Amino acid sequence: MAPHVRRNDAGLRPVEPLPVIPLGTDGASLGRALLGHADAAYAYALRLTRKPSDAEDLVQESFTRALGSAAGFRGGNLKAWLFQIVRNTYIDLHHRGAGRAQAELLELADDTPLFQDDIELDRLRRAVAQDIEAALRDLSEEARSIILFDLEGFTETEVATLMGCAVGTVKSRLARARALLRGKLQDYMR
Amino acid sequence: MDCRDARPLLGAHAADRLEPVRAGEVAAHLHACADCRRLLAAEDALNGALSQLPRPPAPARLTARLESLVAAAERPAPARRERPRLAIWLAPFVSACAAAALVVVVTRPPAPAGAGALVNEAVNDHLRVVTSTHPIEIESGGIHQVKPWFTGKLEFAPRVTFSGDDEFPLVGGSLGYFVDRKAAVFQFKRRLHTITLLVFPAGGLGWPGGATTRVGRLEISETSSRGFSVLLWRDEGLGYALVSDVNVHDLELLAGKINQM
Numbered sequence: 449m450a451p452h453v454r455r456n457d458a459g460l461r462p463v464e465p466l467p468v469i470p471l472g473t474d475g476a477s478l479g480r481a482l483l484g485h486a487d488a489a490y491a492y493a494l495r496l497t498r499k500p501s502d503a504e505d506l507v508q509e510s511f512t513r514a515l516g517s518a519a520g521f522r523g524g525n526l527k528a529w530l531f532q533i534v535r536n537t538y539i540d541l542h543h544r545g546a547g548r549a550q551a552e553l554l555e556l557a558d559d560t561p562l563f564q565d566d567i568e569l570d571r572l573r574r575a576v577a578q579d580i581e582a583a584l585r586d587l588s589e590e591a592r593s594i595i596l597f598d599l600e601g602f603t604e605t606e607v608a609t610l611m612g613c614a615v616g617t618v619k620s621r622l623a624r625a626r627a628l629l630r631g632k633l634q635d636y637m638r
Numbered sequence: 639m640d641c642r643d644a645r646p647l648l649g650a651h652a653a654d655r656l657e658p659v660r661a662g663e664v665a666a667h668l669h670a671c672a673d674c675r676r677l678l679a680a681e682d683a684l685n686g687a688l689s690q691l692p693r694p695p696a697p698a699r700l701t702a703r704l705e706s707l708v709a710a711a712e713r714p715a716p717a718r719r720e721r722p723r724l725a726i727w728l729a730p731f732v733s734a735c736a737a738a739a740l741v742v743v744v745t746r747p748p749a750p751a752g753a754g755a756l757v758n759e760a761v762n763d764h765l766r767v768v769t770s771t772h773p774i775e776i777e778s779g780g781i782h783q784v785k786p787w788f789t790g791k792l793e794f795a796p797r798v799t800f801s802g803d804d805e806f807p808l809v810g811g812s813l814g815y816f817v818d819r820k821a822a823v824f825q826f827k828r829r830l831h832t833i834t835l836l837v838f839p840a841g842g843l844g845w846p847g848g849a850t851t852r853v854g855r856l857e858i859s860e861t862s863s864r865g866f867s868v869l870l871w872r873d874e875g876l877g878y879a880l881v882s883d884v885n886v887h888d889l890e891l892l893a894g895k896i897n898q899m
Contacts, residue, residue, distance in 0.1 A: 479708035
């Protein structure tokens with residue numbers, strides 16, 4: 449069987465292969481496989497909730513939902529499926545009503561701002577982890593999520609599913625979110 | 639390729655994630671466009687910043703709870719515990735009058751000898767509740783829905799006078815089994831945490847014989863197992879098991895509310 453190749457729809461070259469869980473996996477096998485993504489889910493949850501205890505609650509609730517709906521897993525990238533449950537659970541429990549407004553924010557993007565001078569660029573290059581964490585915290589949930597999903601190496605199709613948007617809009621939304629992050633980073637380091 | 643085509647790809651280009659043909663197109667555009675070259679430098683710097691993001695691992699206590707959830711999902715239900723065909727849910731029950739609140743003072747001795755079986759059963763039942771596809775058949779919608787529902791389904795009347803509040807909302811209830819007998823199962827919430835209360839006939843079980851703490855007229859035994867806290871007590875022939883991963887002080891607070899008579 450040919451190895452699974454993850455190819456982005458927009459001409460991106462294959463990224464790190466992820467294990468694919470076949471359709472029909474029973475709940476027990478699925479649960480064990482989910483445990484392998486617990487750290488990644490927690491890191492994502494922590495950046496959503498910004499509070500360790502809330503992140504733990506969110507991951508546990510997400511696992512509960514995932515295990516309870518194992519039959520609903522249609523095969524494919526289990527990690528992306530788990531991240532979708534984490535995000536949906538977060539929106540359900542913490543952010544109901546705000547998601548739509550944030551989505552509109554990214555949809556409105558029609559141009560990507562440029563940096564004005566080399567000083568700003570130098571400042572960006574000097575950013576450390578603490579700076580980027582702070583800048584991420586200032587972003588909307590949607591902008592934060594799409595950047596983090598991209599960092600996880602999810603394909604555009606997977607990101608579109610995760611974000612509930614059309615595949616064709618992922619690139620522009622991601623570019624807009626990254627532009628917002630750069631702006632926040634500049635503000636934070638100024 | 640113009641700026642509008644190139645700019646959404648610059649992040650991937652900076653991360654060297656474009657396929658060769660598309661990367662060549664972007665490179666050709668960059669050669670002729672100073673603005674996009676500047677944006678590429680910014681994207682490159684941003685990728686450098688993002689690469690520094692730490693990935694904190696899940697805390698050990700969370701991992702232990704997740705493993706318990708998965709273990710419960712793997713474990714087939716015991717034959718005697720055939721899935722409650724009548725998995726019906728009661729809603730809030732008992733309004734009962736609130737009387738003098740009992741002050742719950744619970745110490746934390748090591749698990750008393752002989753308590754292991756009941757503690758394991760309580761944790762397993764809690765895990766079945768939280769991993770069930772249909773943990774609640776009938777949601778709690780009002781205190782007048784509950785008691786009538788139990789009639790004829792249990793050989794006993796569960797005495798629970800607490801119908802939930804803002805701190806511990808009552809989510810619902812159902813029929814379940816505890817060891818070899820039917821039990822009333824109530825599900826409360828504490829923020830996002832699920833708390834399971836089991837009420838069942840107390841006779842014939844190996845109750846903890848170790849240290850207990852006087853709580854009003856009751857004796858409560860507290861133990862922990864697999865990352866969950868378990869409070870056990872008996873009252874007028876009925877047994878009570880309260881299980882959750884919430885902070886133990888929260889569980890004690892709920893036990894106090896449940897014990898109000």
